[in-house]
Every structure is written in structure tokens, then in C-alpha cells.
Amino acid sequence: MADYKAPLRDMRFILNEVFDAPTLWQTLPALAEVVDAETAEAILEEAGKITGNTVSPLNRSGDEEGCHWDNGAVRTPAGYREAYKLYAEGGWVGVGGDPAYGGMGMPKAISAQVEEMMNSASLAFGLYPMLTSGACLSIHAHASEELKQKYLPNMYSGVWAGSMCLTEPQAGTDLGIIRTKAEPQADGTYKVSGTKIFITGGEHDLTENIIHLVLAKLPDAPAGSRGISLFLVPKVLVNDDGSLGERNSLSCGSIEHKMGIQASATCVMNFDGATGWMVGEPNKGLAAMFTMMNYERLGVGIQGLATGERSYQSAIEYARERIQSRAPTGAVAPDKAADPIIVHPDVRRMLLTMKALNEGGRAFSSYVALQLDIAKFSEDPEARKRAESQVALLTPVAKAFLTDMGLETTIHGQQVFGGHGFIREWGQEQLVRDCRITQIYEGTNGIQALDLLGRKVVGSGGEMYQIFADEIRSYCAEAGAELAEFVTPLKAALDNLDELTRFVLESAKSNPNEIGAASVEYLHAFGYTAYAYMWARMAAAALGKHEQDDFYASKLGTARFYFARLLPRIESLSASVKAGSESLYLLDAAQF
Template identity: 80%
Template sequence: MADYQAPLRDMRFVLNEVFDVANLWSELPGLAEVIDGETAIAVLEEAGKVIAGSIAPLNRSGDEEGCTWNEGAVKTPAGFIDAYKTYAEGGWVGVGGDPAFGGMGMPKVIGAQVEEMVNSANLSFGLYPMLTAGACLALNSHASEELKQTYLPNMYAGVWAGSMCLTEPHAGTDLGLIRTKAEPQADGSYKVTGTKIFITGGEHDLTENIIHLVLAKLPDAPAGSKGISLFLVPKVMVNADGSLGARNSVSCGSIEHKMGIKASATCVMNFDGATGWLVGEVNKGLAAMFTMMNYERLGVGIQGLALGERSYQSAVEYARERLQSRAATGPAAQDKAADPIIVHPDVRRMLLTMKALNEGGRAFSSYVAVQLDIAKYSEDPTARKRAEDLVALLTPVAKAFLTDMGLETTVHGQQIFGGHGFIREWGQEQLVRDCRITQIYEGTNGIQSLDLVGRKVVGNGGIFYALFADEIKAFIAGADASLGEFTAPLKVAVNQLDELTAWVLDRAKSNPNEIGAASVEYLQAFGYVAYGYMWALMAKAAQGKEGEESFYASKLGTARFFFARLLPRVQSLSAAVRAGSEPLFLLDAEQF
């Protein structure tokens, strides 16, 4: 397994040359004072150094050892405590946090690059600070000033961690079915009782306290999702002076034995009349939690990208060194018994697919992060509203498509290693196992697809979709003729997506099954068109610079591969959508 190296050159290209983020920041109050282009590069270089040096080396050993549970206590693998301390002391847990409570205040587009690095290095490790950052976001957006002052500084500092407690044994996606109860107390607190499962970082030994955000229902709450409230429930009570007090009535009943991310503690959490405090308004807990969930969904998409990047780094090193057979055109390495496998067309196909999906995914996740920054910091209400709508549209695409492509990429990396890819010591099989969860949690990719088609496209008559499609068309219309090899196929693809969107909007009027039947393939087609837009933007930024640095020639070559070999997938996906829902209902339940 190659030593992980942060892809800083490509990150700089995306941030500076494709999206010109420094210019954007200079126009956004709240960012102009804290970051510029030079500071951003320094931040990313330092993060890359810490992550590659302290966290990446623990990836395989952490997978081998895993977490252990003993009478309610969870122990993380050797080295995790020290690595987490190093990471926290560098301020990386609070990289995007509110400076008023000790966070760095970096824009989301910088936080996204740090997330990619830490998840490439060690996804199991990266989940702990990710959940803390998400919990901080929900608290900062919805909690009372007293709760924020009490909890956020130590959470941003990494002294305390956070968790998100949604799922119950009988209630996964359908949160309206939850049974956890919260009973109001005379002092304004609540007694929270119930069991939550699949809780990432619900218990561990990395921090002295864990702050749980728990979905629960009051005794008189309305039925279904309209009756859900959000509560802050600390593992250890916090005294008035900020010191830690007695243990709360929260316990870890067990940890899951999983296919992957074995060094991440996935817990069953029991709340037995635990003391908690309301976050936000009564019966508005789902909205508060989704403040966290939407950021987490982009973050999970970035996990898929991150694992694909790690797999690619190892695969390309292996392909340059592994000798097997001769090139079809004759010996390439005359002095060796065989040629390195990178000469073979199929290996190149897999490597280029990995490279194109990784770099397209990095640009796309950065694009979504830029929209989050505009939505948060812009003083222009029109720009802010447009960015919010784009985020709503693109978040399910980012979560589902990035993780689907992440699994495809890690499988290609494993395949390049041949039989060695199936062996633990080479590291590639772990990346496949770890990546598999990203398609499942934070809302399965099927649910993301339903969200995209049902709510974000059909739900508003295609208004959100038109924002993105019109932006692509405006880019094509304004592009120089020299970009024609990229804009011409992009124009065809976006027109196909237009037609597909119109077809879904029309068919959904008469048959509600059409949304579910179309959703997965529609999201995939959308994802390839979005990546096509990103690759056209990157080709524009690289064009004319081929003589300056081989990086640019590589970028243009990869762009050509994407448009020739990957974007055409839109055609078959469109055909599948247009087949409609009828083929899905030809069998009765007993015929399966």
C-alpha cells in the first residue's frame, strides 16, 4: 500500500484556477477577514502534513485491531488517542467552526479538502471529528446561547466529542416511528429514555466527554415526524463552572461487528432517564437535525471520493512497478522480463476511470461547498437564495453519486492488484469494505435518489433543476470555440438530461410509482452530467498551459477520457429511466 500523500496540487488547481475562491472570499463578509489564497494553501499544507504523518499510518492497524467493548466502555485501537490529541490540538476538529466559540472559521470549501484528506488517510478515524463538527453545527444553529457557551468551546477544541442519535431498532429511514421519550422536568431539563442503534462514536476513549444529540418525542407530541424534538444529552454532566460532574444515565450496550470501518465505534446507546436539554423548538427537532445531516451528507460523499483517491494512489504505484506480460505493441521495458502492467489497455482503462472520477468528484464536492459558503456568508439575498436552492438540489447527488463512484473506484483499484487486491496486507480490500458503508448511512443512496427526484425535481416543478442546467448552458454558450471538444458532448448530455427531467415530471403526474422507478438511474445520469460540467471547467482552466507543467497535459488527457468513455453512460441510464415503472411490477410478491 502506497504511503498516503495529500493531493495538494490538485486541490490548489480546483480552488484557485477552477473556482477562484480567493476572489469569492474577498466579496463575502465574514470570510474576507479570516482567509485569503495564501492562508488557504498554508492551512491545507499543514493539514496534509499532520494527517499523512499521524493518522494515515494507523489505517491498517486500526482495521486489524478494531474497537473493543467491555462492560459499557469502548476502547479504540492503539495509537488513536495520541493521534486524536494531535489532530485536536491543531484545531482541525473546529476547522469550520464559529470563531466566537474557538473554531477556525474556515469556509466549507476548505473544510471539504481537510475532510477528504483525513478520510483518505483513515476513514474510521475521520468519523470521530466529523460527527463532532456536525453536532457543533446543529448546536450553533439551533441551541440556546447558554448551551452554546457551555458546550461548543470544548467540542471545537476536541476536548469533548459529539454524536448524532437518530436510528432505533425498528425505525431507520422512517424517523416518525421513533419511540424514545423525553419527559419535561421542573428545572427546564428533560428525562430522555430509549435505545438508539448504529450510533457512530456513541462511546469511545478519545475525549473526556461525549455530547449526544438525541431525537425524541414529548408525551403529548403529535404522531409521526411532526412530533420529533431534539435534545442535548451529555455522557458526563457539566457543572455550572464548566467542570465535569457525575456520569449521566447514558450507556453503551454493545458495539457492532461490521464489514468495514472497524476502528470506528458503532454503538447501541441506551438512555435510561438521562438528563438532557431541548435544542431549538419543541416538535421541530427534525429540522434542527437536518442542519447537521445536510452537511454530513456532503461529508459522506467526500468519504467516497477520499477512499477512491487512496485506492488510486496505491493502484498507480503498483501498476508502474508490477511486471506482467508484454505490451501488445512489443516490449516496453527491454531490460526486464516483462512490462509493467500500466502498458496494458485494460489497466489504463481502470486507472483513467479512477482518476477521472476522483478529480471530477473533487471539483464537484468543492462546487457544492462553494454554494454552502455563498448561502452562509453572502449579503445578497438573491445570491444567497440561489445558492441555497442549488445546495438543496445537489446535496443528494453529492452524497449518492460520490459514494457510488467511490465504490466503483476502490473496486477498480482492487482489481488492478489482481489476487493481491484480495489479500489484507496490500490494503486495497479494506478500502472496498470501508467504502461500502458510505452508500448506506446518512440516508441510503436509494433514499437520496428519491429525495432528488421526488422533492428537489418533481416537488418544485423542476425549478431547482433549471438553475443548475441553465448555468451549464450559459457556460457552454460563452465558451471559446477551442473548448468545443468538451462543450459539444456536454451540450448533448445536458439536453438529454433536460428531456429526461421533462419525461419524469410528466409521468409523475399520472403514476406515483414513476418517481421511485426512475430515481436511481436519474440521479446517476445527473451525476455524470454534473461531472461533465466540472471537467469542462477544469479543461478550460488547464487549456493553453500544457507547456508549463505536465499536470495540465494530464488534466486535459483525463478530461478527454471522461468525455469519450464515461459521459456516454448517460445514454443507457436515460433508456433505463424511460422504461418506466411497469417492468418493476410484473411479478407478484410470491414470484420473487
């Protein structure tokens, strides 16, 4: 496998030339004091070094060794503790954390790039700091000042880690049926009892403490999701002076043996009257958890992008070096026994598909990250409201479409290698296995599609969709004639998505099955259209510079490939949406 090299040039292009993020940061007072173009450049350069030099070399060895469970203790693979220590000492766990508690205070648009680099280097390794950052988000937004002061500094610094304990054996998507209980105590604490499964980083040897955020129900809680509360439950209790006290009443019952991400500890966690503190209000636990969901679901989408990027880097290097057969037009390398496989049309189709989906995904994830920054930091109520609407609409697309495209991309990368792609030592099969989980956790992609179409589009009567559609239409109207080759198909794709949206809004009035029947194909049509918007903007930024610089020439060529060969996928997706739900219900359960 090729050594991982962070795509810093493309990241700079997107932040500086496509979206002009530094100018946006200067309009947001909370960010203007902490970040500018030079600061962003320095952070990305350093992130590229530690992910490429320290983390990436552990990716295959970590997959081969995996985690070890022994009587409740979990040992991570060789080299992980040392690498995590270096990563934490660099401040990377708290890159987006509040400076008041020791974080760097960087905007999401920067931390999103850091996340991509980390997950390209090693998805399994990246899950440990990711879960800590997610726990910090909920604590920062909902916990008391006392809890924030007590826990956030050591979590941002990486001295302590975090986990999110949601799922139970009988309760995955439907969290309303969880059974974990929290009994109130006279001193204001709670005794938390229950079993949680699929807990990423629930136990490990990377840090001296792990701070679990646990969903549980109070004794008098209402039924269903309205009766869920959130609790902070440390692995090791923390004394008033900040020192570590005795071990809490919780344990890791086992770790899962998985298809991929072998070096990430996926734990069964047992809470046996463990001492915890409520985060937020009683019975408002899901709201507190959803504070971090937009960030975490974007983060999972970025994991799909990251594995696709790593696969592409290996595939392109292999395609340039591997010689097999001659080009259809005649020998390209007559001095060799055969031509490099990059000359063959089908190999080029796969490589360009990977490149177009990766670069489109990077632009889209950065766009969503910028909306998160506006929603969080803008002092303009209207701008904040609009950004919040865009985040709500686009988050399920970012999670599901990026990970679906990530799997497609890693499979293309494996295919470029031919038989070698199926062999462990080349690394491509690991990326396929690792990427697969991204379509499942943090809400399966089917659930994301239902969220997009059911809650966000139909649930708002189309209003949330219209805000995004109006932005694209305004961009098309203002684009110059030189961009017609990109804007014309973009307008047609948007017209098609408008029509699909109207179709579902109307058909759902008489048949509730129509939303679920159309949701996945609708999300994909939405995703391809959103990528077309990103590619039009990238083409606009590259146009005029392409004759002097191969980077911009490559960008324009890839944009043309996207509009010619990938955007037309919306036609078959649209036909599936319009076919309705009837064919899904022609069989009785016994007839399957």
C-alpha cells in the same frame, strides 16, 4: 499499500484556477477577514502533514485491531488516543467552527479538502471528528446561547466529542416512528429514555466527554415526524462552572461487528432517564437535525471520494512497478522479463476511470461546498437564495453519486492488484469494505435518489433543476471555440438530462411509481452530466498551459478520456429511465 500523499496540487488547482475561490471569499465580509489564498494554502499544507504522517499509518493497524467493548466502555485501537490528541490540539476538529466559540471559522470549501485528506488517511478515524463537527452545527444553529457557550468551545477544541443519535431498531429512514421519550422536568431539563442503534462514536476513550444529540418525542407530541424534538444529552453532566460532574444515566450496550470501518465505534446506546436539554423548538427536531444534513451528506460523499483517492494512489504505484507480459505493441522495457502492467489497455482503462472519477468528484464536491459558503455567508439575499436552492438540489447527488463512484473506484483499485488486491496486507480490500458503508449511512443512496427526483425536481415542478441547468447552458454559450471538444458533448448531455426531467415530470402526473422507478438511474445521469460540467471547467483552466506542465497535460488527457469513455454511460441510464415502472410490478411478492 502506498504511503498516502494529500493531492494538494489538485486541490489548489480546483480552488484557485477553476473556481477562483479566494476572490469569492473576499466578496463575503464574514470570510474576507479570516481567509485568503495564502491562509488556505497554509491550512491545506498542515492538514496534509498531520493526515499523512500521523493518521494514515494507523489505518491498517486500526482495521486489524478494531474497537473493544467491555462492560459499557469502548477502547479504540492502539495509537488512536495519541493521534486524536494531536489532531485536536491542531484545531482541526473546529476548522469550520464559529471563531466566537473557538473555531477556526474556515469556509466549507477549505474544510471539505481537510475532510477528504482525513478520510483518505483513515475513514474510521475521520468519523470521530466528523460526528463532533455535525453535532456542533446543530448546536450552533439552534441551541440557546447558554448551551452554545457551555458546550461549543470544548467540542471545537476536541476536548469533548459529539454524536448524533437518530436511528432505532424499528426506525431507520422513517424517523417518525421513533419511540425514545423525553419527559419534561420542573427545572427545565428533560429525562430522556430509549434505545438508539448504529451510533457512530457513541462511546469511546478519545475524549473526556461525549455530547449526544438525541431525537425523542415529548409526551404530547403529534404523531409522525412532526412530533420529533432534539435534545442535548451529555455523557458526563457539566457543572455551571464548566467542570465535569457526575455520569449521566446512559450507557453503551454493545458495539457492532461490521464489514468495514472497524476502528470506528458503532454503538447501541441506552438512555435511562438521562438528563437532557432541548435544542431548538418543541416538535421541530428534524428541522434542527437537517441543519447539519447538507454538510454531513456532502461529507459522506467526500468519504467515497477519499477512499477512491487512496485506492488510486496505491494502484498507480503498483501498476508502474508490477511487471507482467508485454505491451500489445511490443516490449516497452526490453531489459526486464516483462513490461509494467500500466502498458496494458485494460489496466489503463481502470486507472483512468479512477482518476477521472476522483478528480471530477473533487471538483464537484468543492463546487457544492462553495454553494454552502455563499448560502451561509453572502449578504446578497438573491445570491443566498440561489445558493440555498443549489445546495438542496445537489446535496443528494453529492452524497449518492460520489459514494457510488467511490465504490467503483476502490474496486478498480483492487482489480489492478489482481490476486494481491484480495489479500489484506496490501490494503486495497480494506478500502472496498470501508467505502461500502458510505452508500448506506446518512440516508441510503436510494433515499438520496428519491430526495433528488421526488422532492427537489418533481416537488419544485422542475424549477430547482432549471437553475442548475441554466448555469451550465450559460457556461456553454460563453465558452470559446477552443473548448468545443468539451462543450459540445456537455450540451448534448444537458439536452438529454432536460429531456429526462421532462419525461419524469410528465409521467409522474399519472403514476406515482414512476419517480421511484426512475430515481437511481436519473441521479446517475445527473451525476455524470454534473461531472461533465466540472471537467469542461477544468479543461478550460488547463488549456494553454498543458504544453509546459505535465499536470495540465494530464488534466486535459483525463478530461478527454471522461468525455470519450465515461459520459456515454448516460445513454443506457436514460433508456432505463424511459422504460418506466411497469416491468418492476410484473411479479407478485410471492413470485420473487
